[in-house]
Structures are given as C-alpha cells and as structure tokens.
Amino acid sequence: MSNVPADLHYARSHEWLRELPDGSVEIGISDHAQHALGDLVFVEAPAVGRKLKAGEACAVVESVKAASDVYSPVGGEVLAINDALVKAPELINQDPYGAGWIWRLRPDGAIAAAGLLDANTYSAVAEAG
Amino acid sequence: MGLKTPLFDLHVALGGHMVDFGGWDLPVNYGSQIEEHQAVRRSAGVFDVSHMCVIDLVGARVREFLRYLLANDVARLRLPGKALYSCMLRVDAGILDDLIVYFLDDQHFRLVVNAGTRDQDLAWIRQQAVAFEVAVTERKELAMLAVQGPEARAQLAALLSADEAAAALQLGVFSGAAIGGSCGAHFIARTGYTGEDGFEVMLDAAAAASLWTRLNERGVQSCGLGARDTLRLEAGMNLYGSDMNENFHPLESGLTWTVAFEPRERNFIGRSKLDAVLEYGSERALTGLLLDDRAIMRAHQRVLTSAGIGEITSGSFAPSLGRSVALARVPTAVALPGTQVQVEVRGKALPARVVRPPFVRHGKVLV
Numbered sequence: 001m002s003n004v005p006a007d008l009h010y011a012r013s014h015e016w017l018r019e020l021p022d023g024s025v026e027i028g029i030s031d032h033a034q035h036a037l038g039d040l041v042f043v044e045a046p047a048v049g050r051k052l053k054a055g056e057a058c059a060v061v062e063s064v065k066a067a068s069d070v071y072s073p074v075g076g077e078v079l080a081i082n083d084a085l086v087k088a089p090e091l092i093n094q095d096p097y098g099a100g101w102i103w104r105l106r107p108d109g110a111i112a113a114a115g116l117l118d119a120n121t122y123s124a125v126a127e128a129g
Numbered sequence: 130m131g132l133k134t135p136l137f138d139l140h141v142a143l144g145g146h147m148v149d150f151g152g153w154d155l156p157v158n159y160g161s162q163i164e165e166h167q168a169v170r171r172s173a174g175v176f177d178v179s180h181m182c183v184i185d186l187v188g189a190r191v192r193e194f195l196r197y198l199l200a201n202d203v204a205r206l207r208l209p210g211k212a213l214y215s216c217m218l219r220v221d222a223g224i225l226d227d228l229i230v231y232f233l234d235d236q237h238f239r240l241v242v243n244a245g246t247r248d249q250d251l252a253w254i255r256q257q258a259v260a261f262e263v264a265v266t267e268r269k270e271l272a273m274l275a276v277q278g279p280e281a282r283a284q285l286a287a288l289l290s291a292d293e294a295a296a297a298l299q300l301g302v303f304s305g306a307a308i309g310g311s312c313g314a315h316f317i318a319r320t321g322y323t324g325e326d327g328f329e330v331m332l333d334a335a336a337a338a339s340l341w342t343r344l345n346e347r348g349v350q351s352c353g354l355g356a357r358d359t360l361r362l363e364a365g366m367n368l369y370g371s372d373m374n375e376n377f378h379p380l381e382s383g384l385t386w387t388v389a390f391e392p393r394e395r396n397f398i399g400r401s402k403l404d405a406v407l408e409y410g411s412e413r414a415l416t417g418l419l420l421d422d423r424a425i426m427r428a429h430q431r432v433l434t435s436a437g438i439g440e441i442t443s444g445s446f447a448p449s450l451g452r453s454v455a456l457a458r459v460p461t462a463v464a465l466p467g468t469q470v471q472v473e474v475r476g477k478a479l480p481a482r483v484v485r486p487p488f489v490r491h492g493k494v495l496v
Contacts, residue, residue, distance in 0.1 A: 035146075038355065039163040041446040042423050060475075062425055064162050064355060064446050067475060093161070 002032040002126060005097055009111060010122035011073040016097060019111055020104070024079055028101045029061060029070060029092060032126040037063035040089040045081035045103050052076060052105065054114065059102055061092065074114045076105040130154065134179035135272045135334035139341060143351055151245035153180040156353040166359050166448045168350035169323050170492050173278035175344045176352050180244040183271050183331060184254065187237050188263035195230060195238055197397055198257055200379060202389035206232035212303045212320060214387055216379050217242075217250070218399030222406070223375035224382060226250050227367065229320060231305055239316075241273075243369045257398070271315065272337035276344065277327035277352075277360075279492060282319070284349050285328050288312055288340065297328065305329075312340050322357065324364025324490050362454060363447050365417060365486025371428060372415060372442040372456050380406050381458065383415035383486070414464035415442065417486040418455040418472065419496055422479045426455040426472050433471040433478060436460035441472065449489045450496075456486065 014033035059070035092100035145156030201215035286294035305318025313336020373382035426444030439459030
C-alpha cells in the first residue's frame with residue numbers, strides 16, 4: 001500500500017502539490033509513482049524562472065527501469081528546484097513527499113480551481129493502476 | 130497468473146515486487162535494486178533461478194552428440210563436473226539459445242538453458258538426439274539458487290557439513306559436483322551470471338525456501354531480476370532475447386570466443402555458415418558503450434556511427450559506475466575501443482565511447 005498524505009493535492013499523472021504559507025507550491029511525484037519506477041538515478045528539473053503551463057511536461061525522472069516525464073499540475077513560474085536531487089536522486093525513493101520535492105512554483109491561479117484530486121480520490125486512481 | 134517457482138510464497142513474504150518474466154512470476158526487486166546490486170558486488174546475494182531449465186542427457190554417444198549439437202566443443206571437458214558455456218545454433222548459425230553444459234560422466238551430461246526458450250530447445254534437442262540414441266530428460270523437480278558475491282562461497286559453505294563445505298570450496302571456476310545433501314542440494318557449481326565469484330545450487334524444491342532463509346539469516350541479501358540484469362550487463366554477459374536471438378550468429382554477438390573452430394574436422398550445427406563468416410568477416414559486432422551524459426541508454430535506441438547505424442541491445446544505469454553502459458550491435462569498422470559514436474536518447478544524440486566489455490569484474494571497474 002502506498003502512502004498518500006491527506007494534506008496534499010494530486011494529479012492523475014502521479015504528481016503531488018503542497019500549498020506553502022507564502023502562496024507558492026511545492027511539487028514532486030507520489031509514493032506510488034516512485035515505487036512503480038524503482039530506484040531513481042537521474043532527475044532533470046525545470047529551469048528556475050521558466051513559465052510552465054498546467055499539464056506541461058517539464059521534468060524527467062529516470063530510474064534503473066525507465067525514464068518518465070513529470071507534468072506540472074498547475075501553471076506558473078518556477079521559483080526553485082531541489083539541487084540535492086542532482087547528487088542524491090534516491091531522496092525521491094526515500095522521502096517522496098519531503099526531501100524528494102522536485103520544484104517550487106508561483107502558481108498563476110487558485111489551486112482550488114486547478115481540478116486536482118484529493119488524497120482519497122488519488123488513492124483510488126493509484127490503486128486502479 | 131504465471132508459472133511459480135518453489136520460492137514464490139517466500140518472495141511475496143519477503144516483499145518481492147513480482148513481475149512477469151517469460152511467463153514466470155518472479156521478483157524484480159525486494160525494495161531497492163541498487164542495494165541488491167551493491168550487496169553482490171561487495172558481499173553476497175541470493176537469486177531464484179529455478180525458472181531456468183535443467184536437461185539431463187544420457188547415452189553411450191552423448192559426447193559425440195554434444196560435439197555436433199553445440200558450437201563450443203565438449204571435448205574440452207575432461208574432468209567430471211567441469212562446465213562450458215556454449216551457443217546452440219540453427220543450421221544457418223542463428224543462435225537458438227546460450228547454455229551451460231556440465232560433464233558429469235562419460236554417459237551423462239547436463240544442460241542448463243534459458244526459461245524463455247525451454248520449449249523450442251527441448252524440441253530441437255530431442256529431434257537431434259534421436260540419431261545418437263541419447264535420452265533427453267527435463268529435471269523439472271529441481272529448484273535452483275544462485276549465491277553470488279565475494280563472500281558467497283563462504284556463506285553457502287557455512288551451511289554445509291564439514292566434508293561438503295571442504296569439497297565445495299575446492300571447486301574450480303566453472304566446475305560443479307554432486308554435493309550438498311545436508312541442505313537438500315543435489316549439485317553445487319562455481320558458476321554465475323554476475324561477474325562475481327559464487328555458486329549455483331540445484332536442490333530439491335522442498336528444500337529451497339529453507340536454504341534461502343538460512344542464507345538471509347547470515348546476511349546474504351535477497352536479490353531480484355533487476356539486480357541480476359544490471360550485474361550481468363556490467364559483467365558484459367549477453368542476455369538471450371536481448372543481445373542475441375535466432376536472427377544473429379555468435380560472431381556478430383560478441384561470442385566468437387565461445388565457438389570452437391578447432392579441430393577443423395569437427396562438424397557442428399551451424400559450422401559451414403560460421404566458416405564462411407570467418408573467411409569474409411562479420412559486418413556487425415557486439416560491443417560495449419559508455420555514456421558520459423547524465424542519461425541512460427536503453428535497448429533499441431539507435432547508435433549513430435561513421436560507418437552506419439547500430440542499435441543498443443541492452444542498456445541501463447550501471448550502479449558500480451554511476452552512469453549508463455550498454456551493449457550495442459554496430460558496424461564492425463567502429464567496434465574498436467575508444468571510437469566515438471552517438472546514441473539517440475530521448476530525442477537527443479549524446480556522445481558515447483566504444484569500450485570492450487566487461488565493464489566490471491570481481492568488484493573492480495575496468496573501463
């Protein structure tokens with residue numbers, strides 16, 4: 001059973017999104033996704049300052065098994081990326097919702113209007129494969 | 130649901146992530162493929178290879194039969210228990226399978242062939258065996274474990290009786306013997322598919338889970354198919370179905386060393402084709418590639434070279450090197466160590482260098 005924290009938003013493509021107190025958001029891939037990929041070995045994050053559209057492929061996570069695109073759950077400007085993943089991509093396997101975050105974004109609009117899933121709905125999506 | 134080895138329930142209980150592998154339900158990993166890989170390079174790991182097919186060949190003319198059936202020459206096997214790696218070819222020299230053949234006694238040899246080719250291998254061997262009056266028997270009742278790594282032999286020996294342990298530890302490389310009865314084993318051989326020292330153990334299905342658990346209790350890591358693949362790739366060992374198949378002959382599959390062209394008078398299946406290839410030279414060769422970029426080469430990606438297009442046959446992240454390595458079939462003219470080529474990885478042509486496999490042997494990086 002994969003871990004799906006209740007306080008996050010999720011995309012059907014297995015990204016999670018956390019709302020931070022300053023209005024920015026933090027994004028990563030779910031426990032279900034990291035488990036399906038296996039040991040991660042490379043992570044390519046979007047450039048800081050890049051403007052992303054909702055649903056845009058903007059990062060790549062590559063595991064021993066396969067490379068996989070990561071899609072931005074919402075549109076906005078990239079504020080920061082997780083530099084620790086360059087040396088330690090396994091942080092995504094070890095702590096997908098914490099130290100394994102991939103990028104931070106200043107969102108264009110309200111998160112509530114972005115059509116993301118809550119934890120219960122995402123759990124059902126992940127279970128269904 | 131697929132076929133299950135005698136260890137299926139144990140794999141599930143150990144948290145194995147089960148996948149379909151050629152019709153068999155086997156663990157791809159038990160959590161972290163990279164940790165499993167490193168355990169084998171640094172200490173010891175155990176693999177379930179019970180899906181592989183053990184075939185006993187018995188008859189007065191069995192040596193003569195195998196000298197005809199196989200591209201390598203079992204005449205090289207003089208001491209009982211000695212093993213040889215060989216291809217089994219079609220008449221046009223296409224590779225039907227790669228296998229290990231053990232010489233047990235003058236009337237008895239044993240083959241270990243791949244699971245995915247089991248049916249076609251058995252049909253082919255039985256067809257060829259008729260003229261030599263050799264009996265072909267599949268040993269389906271046997272389980273098989275591979276215990277691999279620098280500490281693997283000592284770890285297994287610790288679970289044997291004193292006499293058996295002494296006999297096992299005396300086994301030379303690529304040799305086996307009928308020992309290990311105290312742990313349910315029928316046969317222990319100093320062989321493997323990881324580039325490390327170790328044993329492969331054929332044993333009663335009922336004894337397999339117990340031996341596995343006792344190895345775990347001694348600190349031997351359970352390892353899945355994922356680690357098996359990265360270990361063999363780093364060791365420069367071909368995988369049947371990926372690096373070669375019946376559309377390729379050994380000389381374009383990095384396996385020239387496994388074909389015994391001498392003595393000239395030995396006729397084996399595929400010989401006339403290979404003699405011709407040897408005379409005119411093979412247009413393609415299998416070689417190793419090393420990538421500098423932070424990306425991973427994968428099977429079927431195109432290799433761009435000054436002499437034409439090649440193809441990655443196996444590619445992965447190599448945990449021992451921290452970057453990607455591959456086996457690739459390329460035009461022979463560029464199959465020279467040091468040659469620069471490009472590999473198309475996710476839409477980008479990335480520079481790669483030709484290297485001679487193996488990439489890693491006995492824990493040491495060689496490239």
